[in-house]
């Protein structure tokens with residue numbers, strides 16, 4: 330399959346989401362226009378930068394579009410990542426993603442700016458926290474969290490908790506805010522452990538502590554003043570963008586779906602976790618099992634550990650220890666690399682360490698890309714939506730040559746800081762452990778086990794947790810958030826902890842995200858002019874709540890209103906977030922020269938039979954089976970709860986990749 334031309338997904342995205350909605354606001358005319366078949370091709374969406382950069386290639390684009398939006402002021406293209414001197418031709422991805430794009434070798438590399446759909450919205454136009462249109466402060470982030478994102482336990486009727494957990498894996502593959510600890514204590518104290526403002530909080534430009542409102546039922550009685558919040562490092566702070574253009578927040582991992590969380594995003598991270606023998610990643614053997622090497626910085630990284638001898642893992646991503654089930658998946662991915670490496674080594678005794686490492690890495694990345702695009706993302710984005718927007722190709726054999734060097738694979742700030750964080754709603758606060766016959770063995774509380782992977786190595790907990798997240802349902806994608814993350818996040822030895830929803834809201838402002846309505850405009854969705862117009866996607870109670878919270882419709886945060894939209898049928902997000910997610914995963918796919926289905930460059934491509942074997946054999950169920958001891962049965966689709974259409978089967982019955990296709994003699998025959 331060769332794709333000569335393509336279009337930005339947002340074009341057809343709009344036609345795919347237009348129909349399920351009863352549009353009743355003043356945007357109705359516009360909405361009908363955008364949802365009506367071929368008219369969608371003529372959408373005025375090229376004003377916001379989405380299709381703009383692809384335009385040269387666009388087939389049959391109508392040059393007479395009318396564009397109701399002002400042109401984007403593209404921020405300075407400077408980043409802090411340094412272009413390599415040259416790009417040697419390579420069969421393998423570089424560790425830092427450089428030279429994936431041969432013309433723009435820093436695209437997708439660590440230490441570069443997040444991408445953007447909507448222009449920056451800062452208080453001073455350059456970097457300060459935005460204010461309301463009136464000039465007043467925006468409503469307090471914690472107050473918004475308390476008002477809209479309370480704890481109600483409504484569970485997902487179809488999808489298991491590993492759906493949530495795999496999402497965090499993808500997140501960690503794609504972005505990490507610079508200068509923010511994310512899982513452990515920040516190095517900068519804007520608000521101390523006792524919840525009191527640091528003396529220099531107001532004068533320190535990296536501080537934006539979240540203040541506790543007087544009516545906070547949890548924190549006010551404790552006399553807590555604030556929650557720590559350290560601003561993301563920007564191009565401006567690093568001195569690599571001019572002082573008169575908007576500061577661009579920096580991300581520090583490769584944007585590509587390249588399992589950088591397993592291998593590292595820099596050579597400095599990749600080296601200490603390699604065994605340099607047999608192509609393997611370094612492991613420590615305990616209890617007859619292989620575990621990741623020990624992080625030498627245990628007191629910082631695993632701050633809840635009660636002894637320096639407790640396990641604290643070192644992997645490609647610093648967030649590896651953050652929660653038990655995240656660590657379970659990280660360990661499985663590490664073991665999977667080594668499992669593949671061992672098989673390749675026995676098939677190809679002539680290969681050296683480097684070749685085995687790179688070939689195993691390439692296969693693991695392909696497996697995960699297959700799981701992501703064909704098993705996982707359809708749950709969130711909707712299968713039809715993905716097909717329509719060319720994010721996946723059902724039933725395809727052979728190559729999909731859709732690589733487009735004009736597409737920037739950077740992770741959009743609207744994606745990382747707003748849309749994908751919406752899925753924090755899927756988190757469950759209590760994790761269940763199950764025996765092989767799927768009887769409940771126990772339950773652990775998330776906040777007791779943040780940053781303390783010790784739990785994985787107690788008796789059979791690793792396997793029990795792995796069964797647990799394939800039996801337990803994930804939380805439903807709605808506005809209700811588990812209090813383990815809104816009251817007890819990283820509580821350490823304190824009574825209460827931080828609030829992830831308040832942090833998400835504050836982070837959106839820290840990054841100067843465009844407003845909710847500006848983002849809707851960018852997506853070509855109807856642009857609300859009053860609170861009443863929000864009723865097209867948001868319930869009357871929530872619209873009323875927004876009106877009570879914000880002075881003006883212009884002030885409404887993307888992070889907040891995006892999460893209050895009703896889900897698009899068949900997907901787990903509302904129209905605005907779905908637009909962002911669809912655009913992101915389109916870019917992540919077609920902007921990756923090494924995407925597993927790409928066959929344009931034979932030096933890089935899998936052979937057609939290898940590719941088909943990956944398509945048939947890679948699944949999350951298989952990954953779990955192959956990298957646990959005691960899990961002997963798994964449902965075909967591990968993301969879905971067991972049922973008639975998704976029975977539990979013995980691991981041997983699950984399809985697997987035929988690695989003999991990588992025996993060099995076979996291999997050269999193609």
Ligand code: HEM
Nearest residue numbers: 493496497500504505506511652745749750752753832836
């Ligand atoms: C136990 C589960 C999880 C916990 C405790 C957690 C916690 C966190 C924390 C503390 C941050 C950094 C907040 C900040 O300072 O701005 C973060 C960022 C983020 N989270 Fe989660 N998270 C979890 C699961 C997930 C899931 C399931 C998803 C999506 C499917 C997700 C998506 C994101 C994204 C996109 C970011 C921003 C990444 C970046 O660009 O730095 N998280 N999360």
Ligand SMILES: [Ca+2]
Nearest residue numbers: 502583585589
């Ligand atoms: Ca990556």
